Amino acid sequence: MPDAILQAVDVTKSFGMVKAADGISVEIRAGELVGIVGANGSGKTTFLNLTTGYLKPDRGRVVFMGRDCTGLPPRVITKLGIARSFQIPQLYTNLTVLESLLLAMAAQAGKGTGCWQPLYRAEWTTEGLQTLDRFGLRPYARRPVSELPEGGRKLLDIALSFALRPKLLLMDEPTSGVSIEDKFQVMDTLMKVIDENRLTTIFVEHDMEVVQRYGRRVLAFNDGQVIADGAPDAVLADPEVRKAVLGRA
Amino acid sequence: MRARLPWEGVVGAALLVAVPFVLPDWMKFIVTLAMAKFMAVLAVALFLRANQVTFGHAMFYAVGAYTVGFGVKWFGVRDVVLLLPLGAILGAAAGALIGLVMARYREVFFAMLNLAFSMMLYGALLKLYWLTAGTDGLSAGVPLFLGYAPARDHLRDFLYYATLLAVAIVIYAVYRFLASPLGFYLKAMGDNEIRIEYSGESVRRVMYLTYVLSGALAAIGGVLAAFIVGHIVPEYSFWIQSGEFVFVALLGGYASVVGPLVGSIAFEFIRTYASKYFPNEWQMVLGIIMLAIILFRPGGLWAIYEAIAARFARKESEVQGA
Secondary structure (H helix, E strand, O other): OOOEEEEEEEEEEEEOOEEEEEEEEEEEEOOOEEEEEEOOOOOHHHHHHHHOOOOOOOEEEEEEOOEEOOOOOHHHHHHHOEEEOOOOOOOOOOOEHHHHHHHHHHHHOOOOOOOOOOOOOHHHHHHHHHHHHHOOOHHHOOOEHHHOOHHHHHHHHHHHHHOOOOOEEEEEOOOOOOOHHHHHHHHHHHHHHHHHHOOEEEEEOOOHHHHHHHOOEEEEEEOOEEEEEEOHHHHHHOHHHHHHHHOOO | OOOOOHHHHHHHHHHHHHHHHHOOHHHHHHHHHHHHHHHHHHHHHHHHHOOOOOOOOHHHHHHHHHHHHHHHHHHOOOEHHHHHHHHHHHHHHHHHHHHHHHOOOOHHHHHHHHHHHHHHHHHHHHHOHHHHOHHHOEEOOOOEEOOEOOOHHHHHHHHHHHHHHHHHHHHHHHHHHHHOHHHHHHHHHOOOHHHHHOOOOOHHHHHHHHHHHHHHHHHHHHHHHHHHHOEEOHHHHOHHHHHHHHHHHHHHOOOOOOHHHHHHHHHHHHHHHHHHHOOOOHHHHHHHHHHHHHHHOOOHHHHHHHHHHHHHHHHHHHHHHO
């Protein structure tokens, strides 16, 4: 496929007797917004971990923008243009929200290990505050990350990935741990940023409602395999998918 | 790192500049030595910010001291202005070499591997008698300053101000370092290494660069201490010396750049007076003080000062608001 940004070819990963990824072959095209659904243990997060270098596949290849990046370490894959957020937000709790974002911006600018010029530079601070504004985090800019509510943590985790200006953004359960009232607000905020930047995005979600509402293409995982791939309504209506994800057809 | 009001720095600097005029010689010696050791303490404090403790940084302190010893013994060089940068370069070079290993380790392994390297150096300094004169040690000789030999009566003042100048430069450089992206990554490292890697940065690189810097800092302290004390012995690299640096970093507080300086000066005075009034129990006095600091003010002496300053600032704003 000529405009495929990410290709996973027969990617397989086992933990002892358990096959967490069983010959996954998927292509993601530039500009797509792909939701991944599946029950716990179906291989959704494993797929993200294999794509971003957190895990090394036992077999198969991961190709990003034509480059084989199978088994490369996370920092190299990040530099190639894949950024990710985590199910449990990975944040610097002893820094402020703005400092965390400025660090991501410094890394993006290739100045992450600069040791003389300050982190707080006028141009970065201005841009950082604008980014926080877009994620609804501006009021927390000067506060320690540890004081953020759970929804705010999720958003910051994604904002840190977004600040890296990735070509492909992977989000692992962006609404998990977020209250029912807040989850659509969190997703609306994210979708606005993603649409504005035409960012190719894959998000893993266990909430079918969220996937149906926001996904434009859905992959359904079960036992480490992709069992369905297509438009949200079609995939989520598939009895096999409903049985695998919900436990009933 | 909290931005400080300028007057605090001015008052602190003025006090330090005035020391040679107001303190007796023996106290002047203590403050000068404390300032030299401060740089090694600062090197240790950098890693404490990243939740890493090192029990071996005396090795770089010894590298600095023996730079002076060898300079005098083998090359007849005893100029402070020449040996200070040379010591810093050799300390950084040693840090660059050992850092290749150390950047891979954390926590107890980092602490103990540092200790292992420092004890290897200690052993070498003891055994290579033809080179180091073993426990007899080396003489630092009478220092020169850009070729100028001060009169004996003024030598201590020259050394004091040279040390003070080095302290000022080091404080400025480390302040810049801690305010830079690398300095913030160092702080973030103690919190979340995964996020750093997923930012496209290498945690090992952060560790390594900090290690090189810390080697240079401790070595600068060693060069100055060698000239101040006048005698260089393998104990510069001994693990007790490394432990002392950690102790002082905790005593002064490692969240700021000046905390270790306050701790270093306080430690030398506490030790001097404790050994005078409690000659057989002075270590116990130090232990009690450390216990009190950890239990009641884990941020160290600097945190006590900050708490008092914050209280005064609150009172002032209340008065203005009334």
